[in-house]
Amino acid sequence: MKKLFVASLILSLCGAVCAAEPTAQQSKMKTCNADASGKKGDERKAFMKQCLSADAPAPKVTQQEKMKKCNADATGKKGDERKGFMKECLSNK
The missing domain is CATH 1.10.287 (Helix Hairpins)
Structure with missing residues (x-):
């Protein structure tokens, strides 16, 4: 019974966290990922590093x-x- 209670508690907390609005970092990751389409390997890695570390997005x-x-x-x-x-x-x- 105790294990069932703990399992349901964990699932309900996960549901609340998973359904939350995306954070600023998640939004930035999504934008950078979209902008990096077409890049591969080291070029993509360098672009993502620069994009994610930038304070404000550069004008497209x-x-x-x-x-x-x-x-x-x-x-x-x-x-x-x-x-x-x-x-x-x-x-x-």
Whole structure:
């Protein structure tokens, strides 16, 4: 009987904790995880470390803004040099 009481107490406490609103850290983890999609290995690890340790989230740069900046920076480059530069520039955050 005592074991049944303890088990039901533990389950009820777990239910209350699990149903609680997500904490700020959980929300930050969710945001950083979404932003890290596409990154793998050491790159992802470094990104997550920086993202989770940041006080305020950095303003998110849209793909269109990134393309515009990289295009402007690639002025004067042609062929394979431009292609390589654009690939590197667009893959960086």
